[in-house]
Amino acid sequence: MQDVVVVGAGPTGLWLAGELRLGGASVTVLEAREERDSNSKALTIHPRTIEVFDCRGVAEPFLAEGIRIPNGHFGGLPDRMDFSALDTPFPFTLALPQARTEELLEDRALRMGVVLRRGCEVVGLTGNGVELSDGSVVAARYVVGCDGTRSTVRAAAGIDFPGTDATTWGWLGDVVLDAPPERGFAGVTGVDGGLMVVALPGGLHRIVGGDPVTNRAEWPGDLTLEELRATVTRIAGTDFGLRDPRWLSRFGNATRQAATYRAGTVLLAGDAAHMHFPTGGVGMNVGIQDAHNLGWKLAAVATGRADDALLDTYHGERHPVGADLLRHTRAQTALMTGYTPEGQALRAVVSELIASAPDMSLVLAERLSGLDVAYSTGRRVPDQVLPGGDTLFSRLRGGGHVETTAGLVRPDGHLAG
Template sequence: MYDVVIVGAGPTGLWLAGELRLGGASVVVLETRRERDANSKALTIHPRTIEVLDCRGVAEPFLAEGVRIPNGHFGGLPDRMDFSVLDTPYPFTLALPQARTEELLEERALALGAVVRRGCQVTGLTGSGVRLADEVVAARYVVGCDGTRSTVREAAGIDFPGTDATTWGWLGDVVLDDPPGFANITGPEGGLMVVPLPGGLHRIVGGAPTTGRGELTLDELRVTVRAIAGTDFGMRDPKWLSRFGNATRQASTYRSGNVLLAGDAAHMHFPAGGVGMNVGIQDAHNLGWKLAAVVTGRADEALLDTYHAERHPVGADLLRHTRAQTALMTAYSPEGQALRAVVSGLIASAPDMSKVLAERLSGLDVAYATGRRVPDQRLSGGDTLFTRLRGGGHVETGAGLVRPDGHLA
C-alpha cells in the first residue's frame, strides 16, 4: 500500500509527487494517457511559481529555456503591468510549453523516488485506494489532480458548482512568416495576443464576437486574425488549433475524508492571464508538505483541514479575477471599448493600481492566517531563505519561522 495515490500526471500532480517524496511519503501517480500530451494548454509560468521552483532547487532549467516577459496583461488591455516593481528575484513571467514543464517536473518526481504509471485509467474509488479496470491500487490517501472532468471528484461526491460557458476563445500554435514578436491587438472585431514559442512557432490566442464552438480550422483562424489585426502574419503549418470556453466552477470542498483535490480538479475558469497551472502547482506546494507530515506521523490529521481553509479562498479569488478579465476581453461594443480604454489608462497612469494587479496575477500577494509568503533574504549563516527551504523543512528567520511552502508559520 502506498501512502498516497495521485490521479493525473499534469504539472499539479507531478509537483505534488515530488513534494510528497521530499517529505518521506510513498507515492504513485496514475495517468490515463500513455504518452505526454504534446499540445500545451498552459504556457505562462508566473513569478511566484518560479520562486517555488527555486525553493526546491529546480528553477535553472526553466530559467534557461523559458522566454522571459517583463510585464503582464490584465484582460488583454494594451497597457501592461510592470513586473519590475515586484519584490521577487524573478520580476517576469516565463513562456514555456506545458509539455516541457511536465517533462522537467516528472524528472524531479522520479529522481526523488515517485512511481509514475501511464495508461492507467481510474474508474472509481475504493475504501482504500482507487479502482482501475483490472486492479485496485491501495493507498491511505487519494489526491485528484485529474482535471476539470475529475473522476476522483465525482466519485467522492464533491460538488462542483458554477456557471457554464457563455463565450469562447481560440488559440493556434502556428508558423508565422511575418511574426510581430510579442503583440497585443484589440478592437471592435476582437482581440488577440501573439507570443513566440520555442522551435520557431508562435501562439496566437484571442477571441472575437463571432467566435464559434465547433472544430477550429486554419482558414477560420486566418480570417479572424486578419479582421482583428489587418494581417494573418503569414500564418501556416499549424501544430495545434483549439477552442476554449469560460465555464467557471469550484469544488465545494478540497477535502472529503481521505480524498483531496488540487489544480483543475478543484477549479476551472477561462484561461485569462495564464494563471491556472500556476495556482495548481501552488495548491500542490501547500498540500505536499502537510500530507507528507501526516502520513509519516509528524503531524496530526487536522493539519489537512488547513489545506482547504487556505487554498479554497485562493481559488475563489482566481475565479473572480478571471471572470473580470473575461468581461474586459469580450467587451466588443463601443461602451465596452470605452471601458477597456479607461481601465488600461489607469494601469498606465496609476502605479499603485498596476502593482496591486501584478501582485495578484503573479501569486505574490497570497496570504494565509499564519501570514504572507516570505520574500527571499540573506540568512545569518550566509545562505538565502530559498536555498535553505530546499530541504523541505521549516526555516527560522529574523521575521519568524517559515513553513516549507514559504509562508510564515
C-alpha cells in the first residue's frame, strides 16, 4: 500500500508528488492520458512559483528556457505593473508552455522515486484507495485529487463545488505569425474586444483575447482559423500574418471553489479545488503553491512525524487563498469584458491609476505574483543570506524547517507559528 495516491499528472500533481517524496512518503501518480498533452493551457510562471522552484533547487531550467517578462497586466489594461519593485530575486514572469513545465516537473518526480502510471483512469474511491476503469484498485492511505475542474476524486468524495456558470468566453490560438509585433509582444483593446500576443519558444506566438460577440452565456462553438483571423483583424487592424495553427481553443469564466479541500483521507489541490477565468495566468501557479503547502504536511502525517490534525491547516490556509483568487479573477474579468463606453471609461481610469500610483501598482503586482500570501502562522519569508554565507532558499532545499533571525521558517517558506 502506498502512503499517497495522487490523481492527475499536471503541474500540481507532479509538484505535490515530488514534495511528498522529499518528505519520505511513498507516492503513485495516476494519469488517465497515455501521453502528455502537447497543448499548453498555462503559459505564465509567476515570481512566487519561481521562488518555490528555487527553494528546491530546480529553478535553473525554467530560468534558462522561459522568456522573461518584466511586468504584468491587471485585467488586460494597457498600463502594466512594474515587477522590478517586487521584493524577490525574480522580478519577472516566465513565458514557458505548460507542456515543458510538466516535462521538467515529471523528470524531477521520477528522479525522486515517484511511481507514475499513465493510461490509468480513476473512476471512484474505495475504502483504502482508488478504483480504476479496469476494475482494479490502487491502495493508499491518502488520496489527493489533482485531476482538474471535472475532478472525479472531488465528486466521489462528495465535496460540493459551488459557484457560477460561464457568462463570457475567451479564445486563444497558438499560431505562426508572418508579421509579428515588435519584441514579439502586443496588447490591443477597445470596443471591438481585446487581445494579447505573446511569443512562445519554437517560433510560435499565442494570440489570446475576448470580444463582444462571445460575451454571452451560450457556447459559441469551436474556434476556427477563419474566425480567429477575422476577430484579430477587427480588434487590432491586422491579423499579424497568422497561419498554421498548432492549437485553437475557447475558455469560459465559470467560477467555482470546493467547499472543503479535505474530506477525511481525501484532499484536493489545483483546478480540482478552484476554477476561474485565466486572467493574469495565475491558475497553474496557485495550484503549484497549493501543492507546496500540502506536500510537507501530508508527508509528515503519512510517515508518522506529525499528527493528522496538521492536514486541517491545509484547508485553513489555502482555501482563503483560493477565495481571494476567485475574487480577483472576477474583478479582472469585469475589466477585460468592459466593451461598452462605460466599461472603456472604467478601464481607462483604473489603468491611469496603475501608471500614476506606484503604491497601487505594487499592491496589485504583489497579489498577481503570489508574493503577498500570508497565513495566520506567518508571512512568506523573502530570500536572505544566512550565517555561514548560504541563502534561505538554498537551505530550504532539504525540505526541512530553517532557523533564521526572523524566526523558524517552514519547509514551504512561511514563518512557523
